[in-house]
Amino acid sequence: MIPRERHVEYLLRLADSPLVLSHRLSEWCGHGPVLEEDLALANIALDLLGQARLLYQHAAALAGGDASEDRYAYFRGVPEFRNFTMLELPNSGVASAGAADPDYAFTIVRNAMYSAWALELWERLSRSADAGLAAIAAKSLKEARYHLEHASDWTIRFGDGTDASHARAQRALDSLAPYANEWFAADALDDEAAASGLGVDCAALRGPWLVRMRALAEEATLRWPEDSAFLSTGKRGLHGEHLGYLLAEMQSLARAHPEATW
Amino acid sequence: MIPRERHVEYLLRLADSPLVLSHRLSEWCGHGPVLEEDLALANIALDLLGQARLLYQHAAALAGGDASEDRYAYFRGVPEFRNFTMLELPNSGVASAGAADPDYAFTIVRNAMYSAWALELWERLSRSADAGLAAIAAKSLKEARYHLEHASDWTIRFGDGTDASHARAQRALDSLAPYANEWFAADALDDEAAASGLGVDCAALRGPWLVRMRALAEEATLRWPEDSAFLSTGKRGLHGEHLGYLLAEMQSLARAHPEATW
Amino acid sequence: PARQQAFDSAIEAGRKIEPQDWMPEAYRRTLVRQISQHAHSEVVGMLPEGNWITRAPSLRRKAILLAKVQDEGGHGLYLYSAAETLGVSRDELVEALLSGKAKYSSIFNYPALGWADMGCIGWLVDGAAIMNQIPLCRCSYGPYARAMIRICKEESFHQRQGYELMLALCRGTAAQKAMAQEALDRWWWPVVMMFGPSDAESVHSAQTMKWGIKRISNDDLRQKFIDATVPQAELLGLEIPDPHLKWNAERGHYDHGPIDWSEFWRVVDGDGPCNRERLETRRRAHANGAWVREAALAHARKRARRARQAA
């Protein structure tokens, strides 16, 4: 048995990533390359938002007190968020804060990487000792399959499309890959969650994830990047410089009216 | 004599514009086209910030109570801000919210238009019946001269540079010009301020401003845009969609700690 | 000729015209104009609301808004498809929007400045759209009528959600209630103008009525909308910003104050608060997406070639 406080923290770690990625995807709304993709991204954003909400609600029920999905989403600051660093990167790619044109290749390749990981995650978590979590995982698994399919189709189109699209996809892959290291680097909380039957052995996801990703890269005629020693730390609350801007925007209205019900 | 409340509002109208433009210019910091321009824009941003602070302080002294420069800047919402709509437009140009690459031509042409207007404004306000305002105006006048010189030099380089830079400058001029209409359209507050000797007859600024701008356009080999019926209303608190994002970012930290002193 | 007679008698009898049927060129052109204008409105209409997804004040409201904006994109898709049955391509339609040749509903040239705008857009803008669109479910052109049936269902769902959002604000804190009133003050007159110029001034009305495309006049629809909306505003405890608004027992309708048609034409002619921003946003998205569309085409061609070679 894992103590309740860390049980909750593990759930928040699972919840914050889909919330933050959902936010990034929803930024495309009205700005996509073709209307069908505006719809597809909104759909995926909606699924991820739904996953986050279920996980927050489950965590809040466990935590008790005044915990709620909205308190988690709107009233925690940067150091309390537990999402992976990759997901807070802006749609324009890997650079310090500053407005820039969004890059659909970056969005698509990130979705491919994340949903392939999520697929492995949810499959295992659907057997979690936490029955509530297992149910959420079973639902999320189906969604992750569709998300991966969508992102894979486009990754292949880009890699095996024009020279320009190939270059963009390769660039996205190269710049994103180092940020995936975090997903497979277990820390004490991961270990505790895995040992207790609540969570998964996160290092064990790497093998099957790599198989999927290499196969996708091959079909897309992309070169899989070399390993790097880079290790981001968002899941421990040590984020990059982008999350602060994201939360400032996301939380601005809710925080301006802390007493309000919407 | 103008009633104190409207005197204060007139000062806020003067103050909010330089604050918001300063914010936009400071976004270039570290992202400029050449190091010298990073410095120049930071310098102009700093001047504008200084003008805003003096005006807020003057307004706060008049308003009394808990009014202060920081309360004005950080604890008013979108409908309370009184800046011209043009100045809240993002550095990427005229489009709905959504991240996009900043455009130096848009920034430069906007600075040219605004500082040419400010020159006319401060010159007249340096004779304001409000001695405090007159002193601020005299100081600001010198700064506006330098800002106009900087922006004019670059406008000419762009207009009379390459085909690409000419096209960008013309595009910036065409898209910005309609937003200047607001500056010369007097409303009741403008009229009252002018009549009382506090403010200026804002319609009267149009003639000399146009002379300056047309001369600049000519030297830059740019076509001065036709008049349009567009009328923005930021100075009455009816803004475009961008100011909300700007304030969310600018005010995020201050509002997260309303009790703090920095 | 015989074809014209067949067409006329179908219209007369209230039978649907289908894509394969002969139709007068002017009828076809009118439909393309109207359907594509409607499709463009859905797509441009994603912007003011899309603008608030990232700032929605609760996750529940965020999900509702995301789904709603997605629905609007979906409506755009059905409508482009309906227009395509008339022999124009999506590319041509999009090109007409981006070049400024095609119009879209002027209402989306107003900015969404606060959260209550999400309520007003659902309650009033979608409400007005439904008034306009319900008669179109009986429109003489089959594909358009069928698209409108589906769209109207979803729009009335959105309308209820918008009203419910307003209700939550009006029952909330004083600041929330003030937000709601402030938004209503901004949206009321633009929405009233959504029904278009008075019947006397409307250019296209007579012929489109005859063709069974339009079925109720602009002024009648506007009256219907106002009559339906005033009691809803009362229920919210909000004040409609029209000092002349009052019940006329004799007519059995609300009288309203004069409409500022100069404002209407200014916005239609391109000088509304956001015309430039909306169009530029669409242009930019289209330009930034060019490489994506080219990649998809290139890949499809490569696959087709490989399939041929394998055969």
Added chain:
Amino acid sequence: PARQQAFDSAIEAGRKIEPQDWMPEAYRRTLVRQISQHAHSEVVGMLPEGNWITRAPSLRRKAILLAKVQDEGGHGLYLYSAAETLGVSRDELVEALLSGKAKYSSIFNYPALGWADMGCIGWLVDGAAIMNQIPLCRCSYGPYARAMIRICKEESFHQRQGYELMLALCRGTAAQKAMAQEALDRWWWPVVMMFGPSDAESVHSAQTMKWGIKRISNDDLRQKFIDATVPQAELLGLEIPDPHLKWNAERGHYDHGPIDWSEFWRVVDGDGPCNRERLETRRRAHANGAWVREAALAHARKRARRARQAA
């Protein structure tokens, strides 16, 4: 030869080497590397702080921060100029940065995550930089030494401002104090590593000492920094995140815990938290600015041609 002797005796006598003087190629190369690395550090160093200008929590702090970041850009300019006196162009130097060939201070590969980071960067990062740079004011190469004198003056002003910012946080609310401690926890070890590897491991030290470019060893500077900083942290009421830190009365210095040099080399080798982001940001700004630089050149050429034609 005679030139080498003149150079050696100038160094011996503590006389400055000036741009027109003969100098050994290795001396020149070492200086270009070091000065340009320093210039690049100033420019990249604008990013973590620039990141907070738009969010500064008071207008006074915003003005201070804007002015500070501007100063850093100014330092970059002096230093590029000093490097140019050695016969390299700014374009070459910038190219070396963007290609990843030239280094910049690793400290700027750490993110600025909160407002207290603005304090830590001034107090600690600038403080450490001053320790490194004060000896350079006596450096054997004249233009570099003179640039450093000016820069050190401004840096010590920044250092005091940074400390003053920390003081305001530590005297503020509990949340502000916590911010300050959290930032110190993140910045301490990276700052301690700013002085470079231990003397035993340092590649360039011996020769640069002999040439009068470097004057004090890495470990000595580090010790000096720690000795100066510990009492400042105590004054703030903050705890330095080093459990081994304690006063050694015998040595008359503070002892500190072991430094994680694997972390140091990981960041130097490109895998620090923000290496990719910083470099990509510089590349992007340079690429987005290409048309601006081309326009300026084209216009200057046009003017020159017109002036010739008029003559």
